[in-house]
C-alpha cells in the first residue's frame with residue numbers, strides 16, 4: 833500500500849469532500865466539543881456544549897453558562913473579562929484609599 837501524508841485529523845471522515853478550509857473549520861469545532869473544558873465556576877471538567885453558545889456544567893453549584901458558540905473560552909471573552917476587570921480594580925483601590 834502506498835504511503836500518503838495524513839494531516840486531516842478528525843475531519844478525515846469527510847474524505848475529499850467539502851474543501852480543505854471547511855474541513856479545518858469542522859476540525860476546530862469537533863476538537864473543541866470533544867475536549868471537555870474546565871468549569872470556571874466549580875473547577876470540574878464537566879462542561880458540555882448544549883447548543884449554540886450555551887454550555888451546561890454538570891458539576892455542583894452551576895448549571896448553564898453562556899459563552900462561545902463552539903468554544904467555552906473565546907479570545908473575545910478573555911478580552912471582555914480583562915476590560916471589565918480593570919474599572920473594578922480601580923474602583924476597589926479608590927474605596928481602599930477613602
Ligand SMILES: [Zn+2]
Pocket residue numbers: 871872873874875876889890891892894
Ligand atoms: Zn461548573
